[in-house]
Amino acid sequence: MPVPSSMSYVGLTEHGGPHNLVVMEEHTPHPASGEILVRVAAAGINRPDVLQRKGDYPPPPDASPILGLEIAGEVVALGEGVTAYRVGDQVCALANGGGYAQYCAVPATQALPFPSGYDAVKAAALPETFFTVWANLFMMAGLKPGESVLVHGGSSGIGTTAIQLAAAFGARVFTTAGTAEKCEACLSLGASRAINYRSEDFCAVIAEETGKAGVDVILDMIGAAYFERNLKSLSRDGRLSIIAFLGGAFAEKINLAPILQKRLHLMGSAMRPRTASEKQAIRDELLEKVWPLLAEGRIAPVIHAVMPYTQAAAGHRMMEHGDHIGKIVLTFD
Ligand SMILES: NC(=O)c1ccc[n+]([C@@H]2O[C@H](COP(=O)([O-])OP(=O)(O)OC[C@H]3O[C@@H](n4cnc5c(N)ncnc54)[C@H](OP(=O)(O)O)[C@@H]3O)[C@@H](O)[C@H]2O)c1
Structure with a gap:
């Protein structure tokens, strides 16, 4: 499927309550050097997203202003110099921002393959935590x-x-x-x-x-x-x-x-301002020491709720209400 020139994403009308999260349209990002472009199938909601929505956790200057720190989906384009992944690979990734969108560009060094037997929802619930x-x-x-x-x-x-x-x-x-x-x-x-x-x-x-x-x-x-x-x-x-x-x-x-x-x-420490090489070092250890445990089923993400990205506001309300146990995940069609 060709990559469309524009995409839907969950935008912020202004900082504040969950009602400010609305679906908007924007140009699809291009993968920069060292990045992969992922067609997002699922994205996790994390408490730092709530802080960013309220205006209490601004994204780093070089990161996408769109909310969303973890995604899973299919690689659809490669930036210059990327050899570790191919178009069609299923990956999950720690995003520097931009996860609440149909397409997200992430550094290849922050991506991991789905653990064996995982679907996109389970894989999207992994990276940030x-x-x-x-x-x-x-x-x-x-x-x-x-x-x-x-x-x-x-x-x-x-x-x-x-x-x-x-x-x-x-x-x-x-x-x-x-x-x-x-x-x-x-x-x-x-x-x-x-x-x-x-x-x-x-x-x-x-x-x-x-x-x-x-x-x-x-x-x-x-x-x-x-x-x-x-x-x-x-x-x-x-x-x-x-x-x-x-x-x-x-x-x-x-x-x-x-x-x-x-x-x-x-x-x-805070994860988001870490350097690319620090995040890569964490990714490498996870791949070696933790991904086998996920594949064997010895540990698994705890998923509380799954909902379409068009209901991101409801996902944020759920998180702020605080009755959830584990993760809340958004899906994209
Ligand atoms: N430093 C980093 O790099 C980094 C990265 C990711 C997340 N975080 C932080 O880690 C924390 C957990 O993130 P998460 O995404 O796992 O969040 P989460 O699922 O929403 O969990 C937060 C939980 O904290 C408990 N809690 C205790 N006191 C609270 C209070 N005053 N207000 C709200 N909740 C309170 C609540 O459970 P109870 O019912 O048991 O109180 C709540 O369910 C967040 O503070 C997040 O910002 C830090």
């Missing part, structure tokens, strides 16, 4: 087999990925979630203890479960509201990896003494 969790939990925080980890927001797209990856690589996993149903889901994914943070204090539970030793690693998306209790919940030489601030970015009157007493390591 797998790149983020692999980079933060394994490459930066250095989680090792036999260690313990606390994953906050266990029922989120990020959390469901982190629980499964940590358990698959031999860690003992604790997690927090906001309802009994979400806690049950986290246990079924491999968590050994799911803490309902509305009725339990995670700090007390971690102390009890670890004989007051604390956990080796915490993957945190809450920030300020959990900072002091995170420091308390870490073991000696523990590592805190912060990926978001759902509970605020400004912390006050926090006792920092545990950082010295326990030789803690504090770190954090």
Whole structure:
């Protein structure tokens, strides 16, 4: 099928609520040098898209202003110098933007083949959370087999990925979630203890479960509201990896003494501003170490809902309502 000169995409009339997401028409992008053009069959919705929609997370200057950080579909054109893929290949990819569209140009170095047996919906649910969790939990925080980890927001797209990856690589996993149903889901994914943070204090539970030793690693998306209790919940030489601030970015009157007493390591990162070579390095490790586990069915994305891209506003409302467990995916015809 020839590539049309124009395409439909989910545009933003202005920053604000989900009602500002409407279907618009634009020129189909051309793949730049090193890029592949993908006919998008499915695209994942991620919390950073909600922030971008509100105007709180502007895209980098060289990225498409269209929302959407992960896609899956068929390669329909190659930019100069691309040899790793051919037209007709089925790929999923971490996009720098532009995923909520019928066609999306992505760096070939951020694309991966569908894991064996995967369709586009399942493949589109992988890149953003797998790149983020692999980079933060394994490459930066250095989680090792036999260690313990606390994953906050266990029922989120990020959390469901982190629980499964940590358990698959031999860690003992604790997690927090906001309802009994979400806690049950986290246990079924491999968590050994799911803490309902509305009725339990995670700090007390971690102390009890670890004989007051604390956990080796915490993957945190809450920030300020959990900072002091995170420091308390870490073991000696523990590592805190912060990926978001759902509970605020400004912390006050926090006792920092545990950082010295326990030789803690504090770190954090955002995926989108990483360089192309950093993203490629993450992609290469995922392909080698994680894609076989997906193909074997030992881990799998948790998909909460699938809907046509024309209902992107409903997808955003669903995510902001917060009852979902796992991923919300848009499809394109
Ligand atoms: N740094 C990076 O590179 C990077 C990359 C991707 C995503 N992220 C961040 O990681 C987080 C998870 O992303 P996601 O796409 O997996 O999102 P998601 O599926 O929407 O999950 C967010 C979950 O966090 C929990 N939560 C706790 N406190 C919250 C609060 N104050 N407001 C809203 N939710 C709260 C909610 O579950 P409960 O019912 O259990 O509270 C909610 O379901 C987001 O903050 C996102 O921005 C960071």
